[in-house]
Amino acid sequence: MWPLIRREFEALYAPILIIAAITGGYIIWSFYWLPVYLVPRSPCLGFPYIISQLKFICFIIPFFSAAVGAQQMTTDRNGGISTYLSTLATSRNRIFTARLIAGIASFVFVLAALALADAMLINRYCSLVPMDTNFLVRLFATAFLISLAGYGIGLLAGWRTSKVFPLLIVIILLIPLLLIVSIKGLGGHSYLLLLIVALAALLRAWQRYRTVSL
Amino acid sequence: MNNAAVEIENLVKYYEGRCVLDGINLKVPSGCIYGLLGRNGVGKTTIIRILLGLESASRGRTSLLGVETARLTARDRGRIGYVAEGHHLIQHYRLARLVELYQGLAINWNEQFFAELIARFRLPMDRKIKQLSNGMRAQLNLSLTMAIDPQLLILDDPTLGLDTISRRQFLELAIDLIQRDGRSILFCSHILSDVERIADRVGILAAGKLVVDCQLEELKNRVRKLRVIFADAAPAKLPLTEIISCQASGRELVLTVANWNEHKQAMLNTFQPQSCNEIPMSLEDIFIECTQTQPLPSAV
Numbered sequence: 223m224w225p226l227i228r229r230e231f232e233a234l235y236a237p238i239l240i241i242a243a244i245t246g247g248y249i250i251w252s253f254y255w256l257p258v259y260l261v262p263r264s265p266c267l268g269f270p271y272i273i274s275q276l277k278f279i280c281f282i283i284p285f286f287s288a289a290v291g292a293q294q295m296t297t298d299r300n301g302g303i304s305t306y307l308s309t310l311a312t313s314r315n316r317i318f319t320a321r322l323i324a325g326i327a328s329f330v331f332v333l334a335a336l337a338l339a340d341a342m343l344i345n346r347y348c349s350l351v352p353m354d355t356n357f358l359v360r361l362f363a364t365a366f367l368i369s370l371a372g373y374g375i376g377l378l379a380g381w382r383t384s385k386v387f388p389l390l391i392v393i394i395l396l397i398p399l400l401l402i403v404s405i406k407g408l409g410g411h412s413y414l415l416l417l418i419v420a421l422a423a424l425l426r427a428w429q430r431y432r433t434v435s436l
Numbered sequence: 437m438n439n440a441a442v443e444i445e446n447l448v449k450y451y452e453g454r455c456v457l458d459g460i461n462l463k464v465p466s467g468c469i470y471g472l473l474g475r476n477g478v479g480k481t482t483i484i485r486i487l488l489g490l491e492s493a494s495r496g497r498t499s500l501l502g503v504e505t506a507r508l509t510a511r512d513r514g515r516i517g518y519v520a521e522g523h524h525l526i527q528h529y530r531l532a533r534l535v536e537l538y539q540g541l542a543i544n545w546n547e548q549f550f551a552e553l554i555a556r557f558r559l560p561m562d563r564k565i566k567q568l569s570n571g572m573r574a575q576l577n578l579s580l581t582m583a584i585d586p587q588l589l590i591l592d593d594p595t596l597g598l599d600t601i602s603r604r605q606f607l608e609l610a611i612d613l614i615q616r617d618g619r620s621i622l623f624c625s626h627i628l629s630d631v632e633r634i635a636d637r638v639g640i641l642a643a644g645k646l647v648v649d650c651q652l653e654e655l656k657n658r659v660r661k662l663r664v665i666f667a668d669a670a671p672a673k674l675p676l677t678e679i680i681s682c683q684a685s686g687r688e689l690v691l692t693v694a695n696w697n698e699h700k701q702a703m704l705n706t707f708q709p710q711s712c713n714e715i716p717m718s719l720e721d722i723f724i725e726c727t728q729t730q731p732l733p734s735a736v
Contacts (some may be wrong), residue, residue: 225540226541229537301527301528302524303526305490305524306520306525306526307541308488308490308513309488309490309513309516309518309520310513310514310538310541310542311511311513311514311542311584312510312513313508313509313510313513314489316510433492435485435491435492436491
C-alpha cells in the first residue's frame with residue numbers, strides 16, 4: 223500500500239507546493255505583521271483579524287481540495303495510470319484508498335498548519351481578548367468537512383479528459399454549498415449537510431472508479 | 437476450471453450496441469502457450485482487458501488461475517504478468533522510479549534476474565519512460581513482468597515495433613518462462629511467425645467468434661489446401677462440407693477445406709479430377725484463409 227500512497231503524493235507535488243507556499247506565506251506574514259504593526263497600535267484587533275483571515279482561508283481551501291481531487295482523476299485518466307497500476311499486484315480499491323489518503327492529507331496538512339500557527343498567534347499576541355476555543359474548533363471542523371465535500375466533488379468531476387469541464391462542475395457545486403454554510407452558520411445543521419454531501423460524493427466516486435473501464 | 441490458467445465461458449461484449457464478442461468460449465490449460473490470433477479490431481485486446489478486469493463483459497464468465505476476474509485479489513494479480521501493446525507504462529517516470537514502484541508492489545521479485553535483463557537490454561535507468569524508444573519500452577516492460585516470475589503471462593502484441601533481434605530475445609524469454617513448471621502464456625500477435633514458433637495451441641477470432649481453437653499441429657493437419665485440375669471446366673460447386681475457401685479458374689480449382697478426411701477425398705474423386713495436389717500451408721496461410729472468408733467452419 224505504501225508504494226501507492228507515495229506515488230499519489232508524488233503526483234500531487236505541484237498543488238501541494240502551491241498551497242504550502244500560500245499557507246506558509248500567510249503564516250510568516252501574520253507572525254511578522256501582527257506583533258510589529260497591528261497589536262502595538264490596536265491590541266483588541268488581533269483576534270478579529272485572525273478570525274477574519276481564517277474565515278477567508280477556510281472558504282478558499284475547499285476549492286483547493288476540489289482541484290486536488292480533479293487533478294488526481296484527470297491526470298490518471300489522461301496518463302492511463304490506473305490502467306497500468308491495476309494490472310500489477312494491487313486492486314482498484316487499494317489504488318483509490320491510496321488516492322484518498324494522499325488527497326485528504328494534502329488539505330488536512332494545510333488546515334493543521336493554519337490551526338497550529340493561529341493558536342500560537344492568539345496565545346502570544348491576542349491575550350487581551352479571551353480566546354473562543356469552541357468557535358475555532360467549529361470553524362476548522364466546518365473547513366475540514368467542506369474541503370472533504372469539495373474533494374469528493376473534484377474526484378467525481380475529474381474523471382474526464384477535459385480540464386475545463388471539471389472546473390465548471392466544481393464551481394457550480396461548491397459555491398451554493400459555501401453559501402448554504404455561510405447562511406446556516408457553523409454548527410450541527412451545516413455539519414450534517416456537509417457530511418452527507420461529502421460521503422455521497424466520495425462513495426459515488428469510489429463506485430464509479432471501481433466499475434469504470436480503464 | 438481448476439486446471440485452466442485462463443477460462444472464458446460464453447463471453448459477450450457489446451460496444452454502443454455493436455456486438456464485438458459473440459459467445460467466446462476458451463480454455464488455456466496450465467503449462468500451455470496459447471496464441472490468440474485475429475485481424476485488427478476483432479476483439480483480442482478486448483478479451484484480454486476483460487480477463488484482467490480493466491473492462492466489464494456484457495455477459496459471460498472469465499477466470500484467471502482458477503479465480504473469477506471480479507474476485508482477483510492483489511495477491512492473485514501478483515501471479516499474473518501482463519505486457520500490453522504500446523507499452524505505455526507511466527510516461528513521466530524515470531526507469532529507476534518505475535522499477536521501484538513495480539518492485540514495491542510485487543509479491544515475488546527476482547532482483548538478480550531483473551538486473552541481468554536490464555544489462556542484456558542495456559536500458560538506461562536514469563532516463564524517463566517517454567524518452568525511450570518503443571523497443572526499449574517493450575524490453576523494460578517485459579523485464580519488469582519477467583522479474584515477478586509470473587505463473588500466467590498475458591502478452592498483447594508485445595513484439596510490435598521491435599527489431600528482429602529484440603523480437604528473438606523476447607521470444608526466448610517467453611520460452612524460458614514456460615520451461616518452468618506450470619507456467620502459461622496467452623499470446624496475441626499479428627506476427628504469425630512468432631506465434632508459430634512458440635505456441636502450442638492457437639485460437640483464431642473472426643467476426644466476434646472463436647472460429648479456431650485447437651493445437652497448432654492439429655490445425656496444420658486438419659486444414660488442407662488443394663490444387664485440383666479437372667479434364668473440363670472446374671465445377672462451380674462441390675458437395676463438400678467445411679469448405680473455407682474455393683476459387684475456380686478454368687480447369688483449376690484451389691480449395692481450402694477443414695477436417696480433410698478419406699470421405700471428403702472420395703467425394704472429390706467422384707468428379708474425376710486429373711490431379712489433386714496439396715499446397716503446403718503455414719500458420720499465416722491458414723490464418724488468412726480463416727479470416728478473409730465468411731461464414732467460417734465451426735468444426736476446426
